[in-house]
Amino acid sequence: MSVMIHKPAEREAKRLAANREELSERIGQAISFDGTYQPLQGLHLSRSSTPFKQHHSVLEPSLCVTVQGSKEVLFGESRYQYDPMHYLLITVEMPDIAQVLEASKERPYLGLRLELDPTLVSAVMLEASYTLPPGTAHMRAIDVSLFDVHLLDAIVRLARLLDTPDEAPILQPLITREIMYRLLKGGQGGRLRHLAIQDGYTSHISQAVARLRQNFDQPLRVETLAHELGMSISAFHHHFKAVTTLSPLQFQKQLRLQEARRLMLSEDLDAQVAAYRVGYQDASHFNREYKGLFGAPPMRDVQRLREVRHGFGERTRR
Template identity: 70%
Template sequence: MDNGATREEEAQDVMNQKPSEREAERMQAHREELVERIARALRADGTAQPLQGLHLYRHSFPLEQVYSVVEPSLCVVVQGSKEFLLGESRYRYDPFHYLLVTVDLPYVGQVLEASKERPFLSLRLDLAPTLVGEVMLEAGHTSMRDHAEVRAIAVSPVDGHLLDAMVRVARLLDAPDEAPVLLPLITREIIYRLLVGEQGARLRHLAILGGYTPSIARAIERLRRDFDQPLRIEQLARELGMSVSGLHHHFKAVTAMNPSQFQKRLRLLEARRLMLGEDLDAASAAYRVGYRDASHFNREYKSLFGVPPMRDVQRLREAALAIAGQ
């Protein structure tokens, strides 16, 4: 009798809750489920790609700034917080905010909140421009209010619909046989939720064939492909049907860098990868990424990373060994 009364009281309490209270409780339950599922899928610090287009991250302590390149994607932190630096702008996100990136960008990232008891946990879902375009057409979101350039990165609050979809993505970690069928469907739903959310205009610029942003996307593609070749800005502007000053202006509006800064960042990141991953010396790495003057390479490397190339590589290797020994 008492148990029945208790269940009835609990049910009545739920019914008496305001919709906003029920939604807040549901979202908190979803966040807790995301933490549990990602922690179970990635039990040690590092990264993993358990499903096509889905990347998981775990860190048990705050990290120094990490330099890398991120592709168009949705980034969601489920525990802890992280900051992206792009030019002079900072973008901090946490379990209550997502980060949206709409073009390939070299960036500086830093995990701010993490501990062994509460490790930083996050996931990143790739967003293919062609898929975004398909969902746009199906949803009737093909028009743009204007054709101006749009910064290719932003942070916005996570709403209940988006969080619900991300939980269903995380559940597929325990159902790999279902993932090939269900993950593409949920990804389309996530794209739709983003399109109708406050970053919809930004996402539409990922696929829309109008305005300046697609031209800048083509410029980014060219720079990523030919980063080790001399940058001929006049030729690139002509191929894009833009003036040199227009290319500089719109490129910086989208990426927070001008084309030469963008190329330099790509070159230095690749040189760092070559020295770490292929054990190249600084001069060989510099030549591989397009530098013809080793001293020029050393100056630019130190300007970006704070120390000369080989000292930086030694520091990174020592840090990796220290982490492995913990």
């Protein structure tokens, strides 16, 4: 009996190992340079030959996979580390701080990110007659889980489309539906409710996130937002942080500072103009908060980023 129990587990472990090896080979061939690349609609690949310092961005709802190496993502005070054995799922658009922990020229970090379509998630939930597991009403919008063999199978089949892009328009939607189904059946199923049309506090917080994203440069009036969502101020604060790991004010601040950084880099604005564009009225206040998030004053930080970008461009041309 013991031998019979161990054999399926052994076969599954071998399938997982083979899938990880194939996925690493296919992604490594698809992106041969350091940076990011979107070969198929909603599918993003990334590569880095060295561990890199913290990178700030706004991460949309996604399934995130480390194909080779390891990566850490920070949301508020919470840290999430994932590697080829684990995947990360995020179901509400949030500002994040990411850092590649393991990478080298011989074994570069390789990553894959698949955008999550709320309409598709809702449709799959309906077709599968999916019922929410208990205790998911206030589930945090991000977590890391261990891969199961069926989910990784589907992701490998998605990666195979990189070699046959002419088949992608037909097969990619089918494989993506299966990936959503496998996520729903796995440990992250309750978390996907954040993307589906549901009653309860989670949908309210998703609405609040969308409004903050659209109007981040406007003064934040928490009482007005809470009232519009039919919640008390204390309940709104509690549920917002439970889902996003950040308070509404912290969420808005990170959005503002990241947009200011983008404006200075891409539009060559000085710090004072960028600060005003994202809603800051006090330049010294902006400088303090910018340094607190990015570790350096605005213009010094932007100059460093330009030098890094220039160096990357030189390496790419070679």
